[in-house]
Amino acid sequence: MIDQRYDPKAHEQRIYQGWEAAGCFKPSGDTSAEAYSIVIPPPNVTGSLHMGHALNNTLQDILIRMARMQGKNVRWQPGMDHAGIATQMVVERQLAASGGNEDRRSLGREEFVKRVWSWKEESGGTILNQLKRLGASCDWDNERFTLDEDLNRAVNKVFVDLYNEGLIYRAKRLVNWDPHFQTAISNLEVENKEVDGHMWHFKYPLADRQTYTYVEKDEDGNVTLEETRDYISIATTRPETMLGDGAVAVHPDDARYAPIVGKLCEIPVGPKQHRRLIPIITDEYPDPDFGSGAVKITGAHDFNDYQVAKRGKIPMYSLMDEKGFMREDGKSYEQEAEIAQRIAEGNEDWDDAKIAAMNLVPEAYRGLDRFVARTAVIDDITAEGLAVMIPDPKHKDEDVSAPMVPLVENKKIMQPFGDRSGVVIEPMLTDQWFVDAETLAKPAIEAVRSGSTQFVPENWDKTYYNWMENIEPWCISRQLWWGHRIPVWYGPAGEVFCAPTEVEARALAGTGMSLTQDEDVLDTWFSSALWPFSTQGWPNDTDDVKTFYPGAVLVTGFDIIFFWVARMMMMGLKFMDDIPFKDVYIHAIVRDEDGKKMSKSEGNVIDPVDLIDGIEPDALVAKRTTGLRQPEKAPQVEKQTRKRYPKGFDAYGADALRFTLAAMATKGRDINLSVDRVAGYRNFGTKLWNATRFAQMNEAAFGAEIDPNALKLAVNRWIVGEFYTAADEVSRAIADYRFNDAADAVYHFIWDVFCDWYLELSKPLLQGEDAGEIKETRETLGWTLDQILKLLHPFMPFITEVLWDQTADRDGFVMLQAWPGDAEAWQDHDAAAEMGWVIKLISQIRSVRSDVNVPAGAKVPVSVIGATANTARCVDAHRELIMRLARLEKFTLADAAPAGSVKTIVDEATIVLEIADFIDAGEEVARLDKQLGKLGGEITGLEKRLGNEAFVAKAPADVVSEQRERLAELQGTRDKLGQAREQLAAL
RNA sequence: GGUCGAUUAGCUCAGCGGUAGAGCACUGCAUUGACAUUGCAGGGGUCAGAAGUUCGAUCCUUCUAUCGACCACCA
Secondary structure (H helix, E strand, O other): OOOOOOOHHHHHHHHHHHHHHOOOOOOOOOOOOOEEEEEOOOOEOOOOOOHHHHHHHHHHHHHHHHHHHOOOEEEEEOEEEOOHHHHHHHHHHHHHHOOOOOOHHHHOHHHHHHHHHHHHHHHOOHHHHHHHHHOOOOOHHHOEEOOOHHHHHHHHHHHHHHHHOOOEEEEEEEEEEEOOOOEEEOHHHEEEEEEEEEEEEEEEEEHHHOOEEEEEEOOOOOEEEEEEEOEEEEEEOOHHHHHHOOEEEEOOOOHHHHHHOOOEEEOOOOOHHHOOEEEEEEOOOOOOOOOOOEEEEOOOOOHHHHHHHHHHOOOOOOOEOOOOEEOOOOOOHHHHHHHHHHHHOOOOOOOHHHHHHOOOOOHHHOOOEHHHHHHHHHHHHHHHOOEOEEEOOOOOOOOOOOOEEEOEEEEEEEEEEEOOOOOEOEEEEEEEEEEOHHHHHHHHHHHHHOOOOEEEOOOHHHHHHHHHOOOOOEEOEEOOOOOOEOOEEEOOOOOEEEOOOHHHHHHHHOOOOOOEEOOOEEOHHHHHOOHHHHOOOOOOOOHHHHHHOOEEEEEEEHHHHHHHHHHHHHHHHHHOOOOOEEEEEEEOEEEOOOOOEOOHHHOOOOOHHHHHHOEOHHHHHHHHHOOOOOHHHHHHHHHHHHHHOOOOEOOOHHHHHHHHHHHHOOOOOEEEOOHHHHHHHHHHHHHHHHHHHHHHHOOOOOOOOOOHHHOOOHHHHHHHHHHHHHHHHHHHHHHOOOHHHHHHHHHHHHHHHHHHHHHHHHHHHHOOOOHHHHHHHHHHHHHHHHHHHHHHOOOOHHHHHHHHHHHOOOOOOHHHOOOHHHOOOOOOHHHHHHHHHHHHHHHHHHHHHHHOOOOOOOOEEEEEEOOOHHHHHHHHHOHHHHHHHHOEEEEEEEOOOOOOOEEEEEOOEEEEEOOHHHOOHHHHHHHHHHHHHHHHHHHHHHHHHHHOHHHHHHOOHHHHHHHHHHHHHHHHHHHHHHHHHHHHHHO
């Protein structure tokens, strides 16, 4: 006999180890079977399991476990991502925290990378153990790490091949630069956030104090402002970049500035005698209606300006070093400014290299942080009187005595931040490696258009197209140390040799040339993009590659469609000449119960492991109040946490968590995780556990084979049919990635059908006298529970395995049993109709009893009037059962009702409850009236519809006949109830 | 600005051209019978608003309102 209660803690880890030891997670190797593979989205080696992982991996495990039970040759490919920036950050922080004065640079590259590796060996991969706690049935024997040697070979081959095809190239471009990590990052790693910013307005004086008439007109062409000016007004949110201006641009149609286009103006910063003059040019980019309509062009520090500068051949001057400080190198400002001025005047030729080397930062600002420099520039310009002034807005409009103050607009501006570092990104002109993504994207777009790869839900394809069709070159080089080193070597004169290994690079270079390898590493996502085939042994032509590529499905969140999905599509099609997966299932993001994103810094995280193992309230509070972004909010977080989870979390177990996530995995974008639901599904596990105990107590024949056609009892034939209906629904739902429907179907079958009805209906049989009936029912009961354990297994692998193990002497794990949902559906419609009637009857009698408050212990006589032959047979066949479940004193057929009884209608028959003692005639009439009212409404609606000629003529015939039948049935019920009411009212 | 999505029971959410569903919460009854981590019964919804298509709209179309996500972005 199994224990009185199921304790997940006592079983889960033991069961998992049992599976692993028995090699259950390995592919079957059955080459005649269909292959089914999924690659795990490799979690960061630094990571720990959060609710998003729990959802993601639960869904994959459900798919994998079902496929495995279906006899497919299954591989769930596990592994981890080296996560370049994230991991380097962790180890750098450790160095900083260790108190010594060691840092990355003082250690040197080799030693630092060694430290990262040893950290990885020690504490990396926590998350994989957490995945095991969740029950993930990954093929651990084939675990991979994106920095593994063989994966590195794949990376190098891909790089070299793309380089040789011209699809990877090195170029000086404006890139997003992270001054904290001192590396370039791709535009996907930049987060644009709205922040409070300021816009300053400055006057750029015209060269030689020239003047012009500045005229503003309104929409009707009336002059609203006309004045003589010797300057052009410029607005900027980043005054420190003025030092690198190469021009001022106005729109070609902007009449205000037409008189001065082509003239020079002066940047009002720096030592007066050496200020630079820059040309006023025209370009389509400036919007005449925004600000002054004139834009300063700083090609080296702004992406829009970069485009204008390229179009207009405007020099681009880099102002900052890699840390985001104003440059200190190079010649004096005076010397550079002079050259720059000759260039601006067209008196000197220039080339990119010379321009890039020039330092146009005046000595006073050199070495300043860019934000400090900003303040200095503003102060200096304002002090000189070159800020645009307005009357102090604090004074009233007409107040002529109002002092003049500099115009500073406070406004929301979008600012780019590094998604890892959180610092403001600086566009910088640097040499980087790029992938020609546009070329690679074309087949990847086509693969989705043609349906070779399908997004589920399909509307995600729009997001995919949207990005892919406007894709920009992918910057893949990173100035980091942790990652795949770029397989490029340089000769002394800058000769480039791209080869998979240094040996091969030397062979290309010829003897005697000294080579140095490119210092940079590749974007982490470059190696992730190869994951579906690099993990299977590519570039070797292995059996695994042939068997497990392409995968069946990729399961992931929408947040990495661009980062990862799109890039796997591009690389897979390029190098494998085939899509990497047939379906892309995009699941929702898990949020807290209020729909807020779970975030450690907000203190609303629910750790999946805490739901599995349970956590005390104090520990939960402690966890949530550490690492808050605003530590002063700790009391508030504590209050909320204690209010919402006064008892912390029970140890619900992995099964309950998994089932919850599956049941909530609908097609929407968000899942608001509710702990109450986890508790509810834990109860579901308990319910199954107790049902199994009941079966054991009644000597259910677990492991029995049954032939449904040989079953004699309607109850047993009925439950077998119900099982197949449920199994079919579960199979179809999972195949369609409708995890919630699948979970609902199995839940409903087990609880509402099997436990609530079958177990109750089978009790009299199991505890009866007839040996044949007992045997058949014990077999059916055991068989059905066996099937239930299999059907539920992908959702709740642990409890089903425990029950499988403890109920019979089995010759294998439930996880390797044949999936029951593929069996040919067996149905007995007569038995279904018969039991359907019995269930309806019992429910109805119970309902009446409850409505009129018949004491639970009271047994009442009930008779059936107007039964058809079929119903009469049911009455006879199930009399004992019905009397027991509905608590009846007697249950007979009759011709007429005794006076003072209560009636209810089941199909064509009137059911008469002789409970006059318990009822008040007036109340009963009211009760019937209420029912009659409801019926009347429905009948009127149906009559109206059926009376509508257009409906009868145009609606499908089956709909019409269905509604006719329904109307007839309702009318019959109404008539019978009406009679009952009249009889009662007459008393 | 572009794209996608949401608005259904007190709460969290399914559903979807033809009788509105689940879980939790709520109400009444049941306590040593597999299970109170339970059972039985029940209350509760003009399916955001408006117009249209249709024999018929919660569902399709358009518009409006509110909320959200992603992408881009005006110096």
